Amino acid sequence: MRAYHMPASGGPPRLLQIDASQPGSEQIQVRIFACGLNFADLLMLNATYQDTPDLPFTLGMEISGVITALGAQVSGFAVGDRVAVFCGHGGLAESGAFAASRAVKIPDQMSFEQAAAFQIAYGTSHVALDHCARLRPGETLLVTGAAGGAGLTAVEIGKQMGARVIAQARGADKLAVARAAGADHLIDAGDDLTEVVKALGGADVVYDVVGGALWKAAFRATNPGGRLLPIGFASGDIPQIPANHLLVKNLTVIGFYIGGYLKSHPEVVRGSLDRLLGWFVEGRLHPHISHCLPLERVAEGMDLLRNRKSTGKVVITMPGQPI
Incomplete structure (x- = not known):
């Protein structure tokens, strides 16, 4: 099979022919039809991601496709099921063997691209926003990097939870995407974020994906x-948090990494996903994919993320999707 592979010798990833993995006793084998790219994929390229696997490995953290084989101890799935898998790596390939515990059946209404x-x-x-920050209806949510x-999903989910959403992004096109997802107020990159948010009454919850100067500005604007x-920390600048300011303003900073929760609190992630898929079926969520590219153009997709040229998600597709 073809895979976008980090070789054992190091160096840049390449599209290679490698042997397909066979499923272990608690795994499913999936014919992959789509793989979503994530900023963490870029970090893995430089071995700076907290869960970068040992070389050699295939990139790609989340996939969708059809089950082609089951391990002996797998229950609840059947060959032919349409599934999505948060696999961590191994997704940028035409096939893969993944832990069944990481898989979920996808609704008939959901395309493979949306699922990935x-x-x-x-x-x-x-x-x-729900489990950690306990966002409540009527509160103000500030989202940085909102396109x-x-x-973008924080904007959409914040609105579903009844919050007033302030979205920060760079440029009119990205702000329009945030507006379409439900943002009530928009802040461009050149605006004084602290001043604008304070004028709107301050933020009760901050969802920051950028770090650096934007984190500091959002911190000052938090109620x-x-x-x-x-x-x-898309800016590359990991901010230092002044504990004395937390004390004076009674602020709470909550670290959250979904990969860690999958290990320590899998039931929370599974319950969240069940609710989210229900919202999708009800028409309340609309995944935004700005680019779908074939496997041969993975490097182009990575560049779109690296250079901030995409909005929402970039998805890599594999040949041979069923109609």
């Missing part, structure tokens, strides 16, 4: 008793 764009971004935003994969979620 769903679990990480929506799961991160929903668990962070990206995670940020007393507010909750801040450092979800990512």
Whole structure:
């Protein structure tokens, strides 16, 4: 099979022919039809992601496809089931063997592309805002990087949870995407975020995927008793948090990483995903995919993420999807 593979010798990834993996006793084998790209894939390229596997490995954190074989101890699935898998790596390939515990059946209404764009971004935003930050109806949610994969889902989920949403993004086109997802107020990259948010009454919850100067500005604009979620550091600048300011304003900073929750609190992630899939079936969620590219163009998809040229998700598709 073809796979976008990090070789054992190191160096850049390449599209190679490698042997297909056979499922272990608790695994399913999946014919992969789509793989969602994530910012973490870029970090894995540089071995700076907290869950980068040992070389050699195939990139790609979340996939969708059809089950082609089952391990001896797998129950609840059948050959032919349409599934999505939060696999962590191994997704940028034509086939893969993955833990059945990481898989979920996808609704008939959901395309393979939508399914491959769903679990990480929506799961991160929903668990962070609902389980961790306890966002309440009527509160004000500030989202930075609001047109990206995670940020855009935070806008959409924040509205579903009854919040007033302030979205920060760069440029009119990205702000229009955030507006379409439900944002009530928009902040461009050149605006004074602290000043604008304070003029709107301050933020009760901050969902920050950028870090750096934007984190500091959002921190200053957070209301007393507010909750801040450092979800990512797309700026490359990991901020230091002044504990004395937390004390004075009674602020709470909540670290959240969905990969860690899958290990420590899998029932929370599974319950969140069940609710999110229900919302999708009800027509309340609309995954935004700005680019679908074939496997041969993975490097182009990575560049779209690296250069901030995409909105929502970039999805890589494999040949031979069933009609």
